[in-house]
Amino acid sequence: MTLQAYSSFAQWYSEGRLSTYVRTMKSAGGALSMLEVEQPAGDVSDPAVPDLVLHQDLLGGSRISGDVGGGRFNARSEKGNFLLARPNFANAIMMETSHRVRSVSFPVAQWQDKLDEAVDARFLFDFQDLHRGWFAAPAIWSALRQLWALCDEQGIPSRLLAQAAGCEILAELCRLVGAPLAPVKGGLAPWAERRSLELMRVRLSEDISLDELAVEARLSPFHFARMFKQSVGVPPRVHLTRLRVEKACELLERTDLPVTEIALEVGYSSNQVLARVFMKHRRMSPSDYRRAVRDPARSSVSFRPLSALEGRE
Template sequence: MTTPALPVYETLTQSHAELERCGVLGDGLTAALWLRTQLEDTFYNRPEHHTLSLYLEGGFEIVRRDRPQCQRGAPGKLCVLPAEHESDWQVKGPIRFLHLYFPTEQFDALAVTLLDREPREMQLLDRTYMEDPVLAALCRQLAALDWDSLDGRLTGNALSHEVLAHLMLTNTARRHAVTVKGGLAPWQRRRVRELIEVRLDGELTVGELAAELALSEYHFARMFRTSFGQAPHGWIMQRRLARAQSLLQTSALPLVDIAAASGFASASHLGNRFRAALGVTPGDYRRWYGCSQPS
């Protein structure tokens, strides 16, 4: 297993923390179980990814020194560490905990799809020793999975997406002090989203999207990235994969038809992209979903 470059993960690997196991769950999502028993200081310095932590055992003597007003940790407590945050921790006693690492692009997309807002308008809140029974239950389920198995990875992927959606809906706030400039206007953002969804099953170029808004390709691409948190081709691929997943879950269509309906050139093209994103084949995903999900 190749673990992506994750600064928080790498900081812990260079400490006395013991890695019990780690799982790459697809879509840029990575989970890890850690055990710490030695007195040690840890400093996280502006990582480019988000991290969610659930204390599973111990944690009573963990202190966040840059926030001395915070209560002490305990099993069931959660910490949300946004990208670009800084935090200084002192470990004084044993702790076993789950980390879920997720990319800003994956989380930013939820601002658009769930809240119809630009990612720049929203911020993931930095929280220490938070209590959230729903989130804690999802994380405990995630921690109990065998991430080396197909079923464990796919279940972990689904649970992780539930976690991200819950965080977007419950643990974000609008950046009232930030003036949002330089991106697409709300009506332009909605129009281009609608056009992408309607045209997912066919060829779709940046030029066509730009022409729809009467913008040059250069300015459209720059404004799109500003408003969506990623380049147009990245967003379109994400939406095509989401449609393919939905069709695999809900229909008996042959893979070649699902590929066509999702904008992929062939079943093999779909398979290659699907494996790159989720680490499994479309056929495995369909079988897992049919067997593992509640009816």
């Protein structure tokens, strides 16, 4: 069968013959696309697209045969295992039973320069044995689980969230094939740390990208993300969430702005998104927080001081 040409993996699953099986799809600024599909047994082959695509089996126990760019294989998956499809390769895939899969695609055009800078050479997007069947990767599983949870919390992932998660996943793929990125020696220079932190503060309401922060520090995005964590103690995306929650607390305490306006002021698309973030990090709604700090004697909620903000991702 001749498959129509598609410009991306996301377009294929939006418009192709398997589109009816998509349950969730999220894309962020061209950096990556995420989707979850529930498909019946049979032929689930994909056309060649200019994306590196990582699939995770959420159920396990299904036998798959085919070729995703590293030669033919026939193997049974386990829950959480991954399959890595090579860019610009028409996959031939047959599934023995129905299955549920989460996939994340990396457009080569968006990641080529970043990886070139990270390895100081032309990156070939060839992950060798990882294209030859199922493999386990606990670190990637953890990163994807956190990314998916944050998307459920915040909606469409921000550019910073998507790019930082992409760097983490791609760096781990490189490590698995014995080609790890150059080790980071120390954290950010003091001037670079000051500039990047200030940029995050002054552009709190914007969809700032990892690329922009890296440029400010004169580093590649991969190196910046790792050096930022060494200096600050948490990844850039986690620090940005902290700043947003802290600013929201300040506005709730000191102004009478509606919660909807406060959400927009700190970079969230709606008061519902702010409420989900607030519930996770403060264990109360924004309105309950405002009541607790302004009239604690009449508040029915237990107040946690601003200094108790959690550092969890």
